[in-house]
Amino acid sequence: MTREEKSKVIDDLTAQLADNSNIYLADISGLDAGTTSNLRRACYKANVSLAVVKNTLLSKAMESSDKDFGNLPEVLKGNTSIMFSETGNGPAKVIKEFRKKAEKPLLKGAFIEEAIFVGDEMLDTLVSIKSKEEVIGDIIGLLQSPAKNVVSALKSGGGKIAGILKTLSEKEG
Known part of the structure; x- marks a missing residue:
């Protein structure tokens, strides 16, 4: 690989690191061609x-990236294989x-x-991470719950109130 080719690969990797907020490093060494192909299919799906x-x-791409990879x-x-995904746990x-x-694959980081x-x-911890959409869905569900309770209480309570008022009006009459 020439110096120019290496420079281009580093630039491409740096751009991919900048464009993705979920980056996995894994070891897939020792997998035969068929197994590697199956892994690629699973990733694609x-x-x-x-x-x-x-x-x-x-490493050079990580150094030139704006992100802190610690x-x-x-x-x-x-x-080393690198995996990019829209979802944190994908x-x-x-x-x-x-x-x-x-x-394999073994998670490196x-x-x-x-x-x-x-x-x-850390694999089990990463599997249980919720995506941004899942967290937003959970929050919306939590926010809707009290409102639904109030509406249902008013609906059921409305009948009780009307019944009480009707009974009171009949007693006075």
Whole structure:
């Protein structure tokens, strides 16, 4: 690879790092071609982008990025694949599901909306992260609940009030 080609790859990786707020680093070394193809298919179905990258080029892209990757560059050893996703837990779910049939991919680390996770033991934590849309949905559900209770109380209470008023008016008459 020439110096110009390396520079272009670093620029492309830097742009991808800037455009994505959910970045996973995984080790898929040792997977045969068929298994790797199945992993790529699983990623595609989950809207997860998967690419194998050179550690030195990714490290330089991380350095030139505006984001603070903390100690994430330290995990760039051995074979590294990078995964991008719109949802914070998308790649974690793909990895966890895929590991039911294979030993890899292993999670090296992740950058999720400014938070940094390092190590394969963080996989379950990452799977349980809710997406922005899920959190907004939960909040809307919580906000709607008291309003629904008030409306239903007024509806059921309205009949009681009318009944009480009717009874009172009959007594006076």
